[in-house]
Amino acid sequence: MRRKGVNYSKYGYIFTLPFVLAFLIFSLYPILYTAVIGFTDMKGLIPKPIHILDNPFQNFKDLLFDNPSFRKSLINTGILWIVNFIPQIVLALLLTAWFTNRRLNIKGQGVFKVLLYMPNIITASTIAVLFSSLFAYPMGPINSLFQQLGWIDAPVYFLQDKTTARGIVAFIQFWMWYGNTMIVLIAGVMGINPALFESAAIDGANGFQIFFRITLPSLRTILLYTLITSMIGGLTMFDIPQLFLAGGPDDSTLTTSMFIYGQAFKGSYMYNRAAAASMIMFVIAAVLSGLLFYLMRDRGAAKMRKAQKAILKSEKAAAAAAREV
Amino acid sequence: MEKVQRSEIAGRRISKTIIYIVCILLSVLSILPFWIMFVNATRSTPEIQSGLSLLPSTHLMSNLHVLLDKSFDPVRGFLNSFIISSCATICTVYFSSLTAYGLVAYNWKMRQPFFTFIMCVMMVPAQASAIGFYQFMYKLHWTNSFLPLILPAIAAPAVVFFMRQYLLATLSIEIVEAARVDGSGEFKTFNRIILPLMMPAIATQAIFAFVGNWNNLFMPLILLTQKEKYTMPVMVSLLRGDIYKTEFGSIYLGLALTALPLFIVYFLLSRYIIAGVALGGVKE
Numbered sequence: 001m002r003r004k005g006v007n008y009s010k011y012g013y014i015f016t017l018p019f020v021l022a023f024l025i026f027s028l029y030p031i032l033y034t035a036v037i038g039f040t041d042m043k044g045l046i047p048k049p050i051h052i053l054d055n056p057f058q059n060f061k062d063l064l065f066d067n068p069s070f071r072k073s074l075i076n077t078g079i080l081w082i083v084n085f086i087p088q089i090v091l092a093l094l095l096t097a098w099f100t101n102r103r104l105n106i107k108g109q110g111v112f113k114v115l116l117y118m119p120n121i122i123t124a125s126t127i128a129v130l131f132s133s134l135f136a137y138p139m140g141p142i143n144s145l146f147q148q149l150g151w152i153d154a155p156v157y158f159l160q161d162k163t164t165a166r167g168i169v170a171f172i173q174f175w176m177w178y179g180n181t182m183i184v185l186i187a188g189v190m191g192i193n194p195a196l197f198e199s200a201a202i203d204g205a206n207g208f209q210i211f212f213r214i215t216l217p218s219l220r221t222i223l224l225y226t227l228i229t230s231m232i233g234g235l236t237m238f239d240i241p242q243l244f245l246a247g248g249p250d251d252s253t254l255t256t257s258m259f260i261y262g263q264a265f266k267g268s269y270m271y272n273r274a275a276a277a278s279m280i281m282f283v284i285a286a287v288l289s290g291l292l293f294y295l296m297r298d299r300g301a302a303k304m305r306k307a308q309k310a311i312l313k314s315e316k317a318a319a320a321a322a323r324e325v
Numbered sequence: 326m327e328k329v330q331r332s333e334i335a336g337r338r339i340s341k342t343i344i345y346i347v348c349i350l351l352s353v354l355s356i357l358p359f360w361i362m363f364v365n366a367t368r369s370t371p372e373i374q375s376g377l378s379l380l381p382s383t384h385l386m387s388n389l390h391v392l393l394d395k396s397f398d399p400v401r402g403f404l405n406s407f408i409i410s411s412c413a414t415i416c417t418v419y420f421s422s423l424t425a426y427g428l429v430a431y432n433w434k435m436r437q438p439f440f441t442f443i444m445c446v447m448m449v450p451a452q453a454s455a456i457g458f459y460q461f462m463y464k465l466h467w468t469n470s471f472l473p474l475i476l477p478a479i480a481a482p483a484v485v486f487f488m489r490q491y492l493l494a495t496l497s498i499e500i501v502e503a504a505r506v507d508g509s510g511e512f513k514t515f516n517r518i519i520l521p522l523m524m525p526a527i528a529t530q531a532i533f534a535f536v537g538n539w540n541n542l543f544m545p546l547i548l549l550t551q552k553e554k555y556t557m558p559v560m561v562s563l564l565r566g567d568i569y570k571t572e573f574g575s576i577y578l579g580l581a582l583t584a585l586p587l588f589i590v591y592f593l594l595s596r597y598i599i600a601g602v603a604l605g606g607v608k609e
Contacts, residue, residue, distance in 0.1 A: 008430075008431055008432075008511070009431055009432055009433040009434070010433075011427065011430075011431050011511045012427045012428070012430075012431035012432070012433030012435075012436060013427075013433060013435070014427070015423050015424060015426060015427030015431070015511075015515070016423075016424045016427040016428065016439060018420050018423065018424070018479055019420055019421075019423075019424040019479065019480050019485065020480075021479075022420070022476060022477060022479035022480035023446070023480035023482075025476075026458070026473075026476060026477035026479075026480065027446070027449065027454060027477070027480060029457070029461065030454035030455075030457035030458035030461055031449070031453060031454040031457060032457070033454075033456075033457030033458075033460060033461060034453070034454050034455070034456045034457030034458075035457075036457075037456055037457060037460065095348075098344050098348075103337065104337065104340070104341055104344065106341070106344060106345075106348075108348075110596075110599075111352075112348050112351075112352060113599050114595045114599060115351075115352040115355045115356065116351055116352065116355055117595075117598070117599060117602065118355050118356075118359075118591065119355055121536055121587055121590075121591050121598065122359070122540075122584050122587050122588070123539070123540045123542075123557065123558050123561065123583060123584065123587065124540060124542065124558075125540075125542050125558040125559075125561040125562065125583075126558070126561050126580050126583045126584050127358075128561075129561055129562075129564050129565050129576070129580055130358060130359075130362055130577075130580050131358070132565065133573065133576055133577065133580070134358060134361065136573075139373075139374040139375075141361050141365070141373075141377050144376045144377040145377050148376070148377065175354070175355075179355075180602055183599060183602045183603050184602065184603065184605070186603065187602075187603035187604070190603075229448070232448050232450060235450065236450040236451075236452045238452065238542065238543050239540075239542045239543070239558070242542070243542075243561065243562055243565060246565075257452045257543070260452060260455065260456070261455075261543070261546070261547070264455075264456055264459070265459075265546075265547055271456055271460065274456050275456040275457065278452060278453050278454070278455060278456055279453070281450070281452060281453055282449070282450075282453035282454075285448060285449065285450050285453060286449075288448070289445070289447070289448035289449075292448065293444060293445065
């Protein structure tokens, strides 16, 4: 398939050149530049010549040890991600188990997929402002709905309570992403060798056994991929919390991206501090990507072992199931 | 044995009913917020404040009037977003296809290192380099220009990755060789023969690139400070400000206008979008 011709090899370089140039100019240089700014005293609206601090790591030290707002933003980002990811993966797995179970044969899957995925495609900023209007106080749609249902007597100021505000941000993230995760997982199940399911079914394994003994182990890589991409996405969470409550109440929904944006672009022009915070974020993302890279490479051998194990397990499960019946 | 089977069938019927109920509830949860948004766009502020309704009212035009009277300009925002997203999408799919073809069709020394490098930089978040990027663009006097929102799209590692997988599975080198025998240059071969072959993959990636660029908030928010340059997502932030504080009908209408193009695109292309999401996840 691959041509060995020596004459043509230069086209490999020529065809990839635009990519390389665009990457060097618009990604690599800005990252290095950000790193350098992180070591300087660059502040204020008027650009000054670059001056490295006497202690180059001063900005990083200040951020990590003396900046409660930054620490809070890291903790918030973590909390918001965990509270949205756990229900998201649980619901996505549950729906995957239902939709791929041939004995259940759920109808209308196409329509359900289209509807459940829908929030993911709509602009996150629109959704953020929409939800802040829906939860408006004292007269918003949610307050009206809850009063009509008799769940509450007086209007509730949802967005003033820290826990509720965080909960709603996490819910929006969950609501926007579980459909996506579900479709990815269903595609993963479709990629599993159907013979595995058939033999398990013939051997009398029930739905639970098939799901936990065959489906889940085969989905391991895709689950890890989902986990890490979701972590990196969660780390850079910006649109929803920024336009939903702009970080409030009392910084309870301030994320790291919002901290960076706030330091540099909302009047204080603390470019050095924002750059140092970006670098900390970059290092976290790089570690996560490295992990993903490590997990995705050389999977052939591991996969074979896993498939064999799964077959053995399914046989055992089937035998056990047969005994029970 | 028969009894066991019968109870099993009854159990399955019950669990199927529960599954349908859950799925329908989740679908309602997906639709309801947007439904309320579209309905409230046609209701007056007093109506919205008097309670929830799922039926449209008659105040669409007066809401539109209030909305357009202030700084919200959906046509401008739509055009800006459209220009940026289209140009960025064309850059992404063309140059990613070119890069992927370079990776698959030619045997060059740096090929494997270059591919490893693409894998490594696939996940770098835009926020990590935002400060340096802004300072760089500020020096070039490119703030308030669309170029810094379009040109970086030439280097889209994840799309290159996807296109490479597609080419590895579909490209037969005989076609390329036949074209060479016929005297076609390498660029011409790519543009005339390979690109049309890649159309299914290009279409999928184009949809996602377009939607991704359209929905992007962070970069336009940093780079664009002039109101007439605002994209749709940045314009949405105007609806949260003080100018529309109590004009709920207009706020909902503004939101509905920003979401409407996406709803139209989604319902026209939902089949391809769902298939594309599925493909994206199983990329290996």
